[in-house]
Amino acid sequence: MTTPDVTTLTPVPAADDAARLARFEAHVAAEEKVEARAWMPEAYRRTLIRQISQHAHSEIVGMLPEGNWITRAPTLRRKAVLMAKVQDEAGHGLYLYSAAETLGVSRAELIDQLLAGTAKYSSIFNYPTPTWADIGAIGWLVDGAAIMNQVALCRCSYGPYARAMVRICREESFHQRQGFEIMLTLSRGAAAQRAMAQDALNRWWWPSLMMFGPSDRDSVHSAQSMRWKIKRVSNDDLRQKFVDATVPQAQFLGLTVPDPDLRLDDATGHYHFGELPWHEFHEVLKGNGPCNRERLAARRAAHDEGAWVRAAALAYSRKQQARQSRAS
Amino acid sequence: MSTTPHDWALYEVFVRARAGLDHKHVGSLHAADPQMALQHARDTYTRRQEGVSIWVVRSDQISASDPSDADALFSPADDKVYRHPTFYTIPEGVEGL
Ligand SMILES: [Fe+2]
Ligand SMILES: [Fe+2]
Numbered sequence: 160m161t162t163p164d165v166t167t168l169t170p171v172p173a174a175d176d177a178a179r180l181a182r183f184e185a186h187v188a189a190e191e192k193v194e195a196r197a198w199m200p201e202a203y204r205r206t207l208i209r210q211i212s213q214h215a216h217s218e219i220v221g222m223l224p225e226g227n228w229i230t231r232a233p234t235l236r237r238k239a240v241l242m243a244k245v246q247d248e249a250g251h252g253l254y255l256y257s258a259a260e261t262l263g264v265s266r267a268e269l270i271d272q273l274l275a276g277t278a279k280y281s282s283i284f285n286y287p288t289p290t291w292a293d294i295g296a297i298g299w300l301v302d303g304a305a306i307m308n309q310v311a312l313c314r315c316s317y318g319p320y321a322r323a324m325v326r327i328c329r330e331e332s333f334h335q336r337q338g339f340e341i342m343l344t345l346s347r348g349a350a351a352q353r354a355m356a357q358d359a360l361n362r363w364w365w366p367s368l369m370m371f372g373p374s375d376r377d378s379v380h381s382a383q384s385m386r387w388k389i390k391r392v393s394n395d396d397l398r399q400k401f402v403d404a405t406v407p408q409a410q411f412l413g414l415t416v417p418d419p420d421l422r423l424d425d426a427t428g429h430y431h432f433g434e435l436p437w438h439e440f441h442e443v444l445k446g447n448g449p450c451n452r453e454r455l456a457a458r459r460a461a462h463d464e465g466a467w468v469r470a471a472a473l474a475y476s477r478k479q480q481a482r483q484s485r486a487s
Numbered sequence: 488m489s490t491t492p493h494d495w496a497l498y499e500v501f502v503r504a505r506a507g508l509d510h511k512h513v514g515s516l517h518a519a520d521p522q523m524a525l526q527h528a529r530d531t532y533t534r535r536q537e538g539v540s541i542w543v544v545r546s547d548q549i550s551a552s553d554p555s556d557a558d559a560l561f562s563p564a565d566d567k568v569y570r571h572p573t574f575y576t577i578p579e580g581v582e583g584l
Contacts, residue, residue, distance in 0.1 A: 194554065196551070198554070198555065243534075246530075246534070247534070250531050253516060257515040260497065265494070266517060267494055322514075326513075330534075330535070472495070472519035472523060473495065475519065476523070
């Protein structure tokens with residue numbers, strides 16, 4: 160991923176533009192990847208920057224709900240696993256920021272947008288984690304939903320993003336398994352543990368389904384993104400796939416999915432499920448979720464408290480350079 | 488890329504998966520100096536035994552071909568099929584070629 164040459168991104172005359180656009184669309188339609196620095200429509204670039212940076216922010220903010228339990232994990236094994244998982248999420252954020260940087264934005268700029276509250280991240284991370292079962296439910300459902308989404312994105316037309324997704328997907332599967340394992344242990348445990356697992360499922364089910372975004376009927380960016388192969392599978396198709404995969408797992412755990420309308424449609428082989436609580440979705444998106452303020456405050460504090468470390472590292476490197484140039 | 492006083496430089500990371508293989512580009516990261524870039528590369532790109540050796544190089548030190556020159560640079564090779572062994576017909580029965 161070389162530094163994008165800003166001059167190649169400046170607008171070109173309209174006639175040229177039409178020919179380039181046609182060539183670009185044919186290229187993408189032929190399942191060829193677009194690489195950094197290649198000519199691309201400005202809207203393609205902007206859409207990708209928005210999507211990749213939102214994704215990166217989600218990985219970073221996503222560390223907070225789980226980080227809440229690292230010091231209180233019930234065993235040393237669980238603690239080691241949870242730390243490894245949260246560390247992976249930090250890594251995912253970094254892969255994604257660097258993919259976004261190939262499009263000509265700087266990571267500093269993107270982080271500023273997150274801290275200023277002008278950038279979005281996945282609403283799911285604005286829900287609290289009051290019990291240990293939440294850590295199980297997050298791994299099983301939230302990472303499970305993320306995987307559904309990310310597997311589809313491995314075929315994204317933008318090369319650096321697709322490659323980051325491949326790397327991320329390789330790491331994600333343990334995330335989902337460790338979550339399921341926590342749920343399994345709790346659901347085979349004492350009555351209080353089973354109740355805790357059920358309560359976590361009750362709270363995380365609908366927010367997990369909402370992770371796939373608005374219904375195809377209301378999705379603003381979908382059509383263009385599908386045409387440019389930025390997005391490969393529609394929100395509703397991914398959501399259905401997730402429900403079909405997850406309901407049998409809940410049954411295996413002996414837990415009840417909190418949806419009275421849920422039933423297997425014999426004709427289609429798919430689960431029919433109830434209407435999502437969209438009002439809640441939009442409220443959380445607007446910043447009125449249970450933890451929106453807390454999450455941003457935590458990110459801002461981390462950034463501010465790390466400022467002296469960043470400055471000191473830079474001062475040290477300058478000193479080393481000065482010393483070296485004096486010696487030579 | 489210019490490095491503002493508060494910004495760590497961008498580095499490209501290359502990892503050799505195991506002895507006998509080439510270093511391969513895996514992504515990029517920010518660091519204050521090359522030493523830190525190596526440490527970050529280890530934490531960011533080799534948490535699962537992905538490598539036995541790492542190279543880092545500042546992104547602004549890489550010279551890259553211009554994508555819009557790709558045709559001029561690479562298409563002259565298109566009509567030189569005689570550079571490939573499949574271009575030649577070897578009679579049946581001839582072995583070791
Ligand atoms: Fe992740
Ligand atoms: Fe994950």
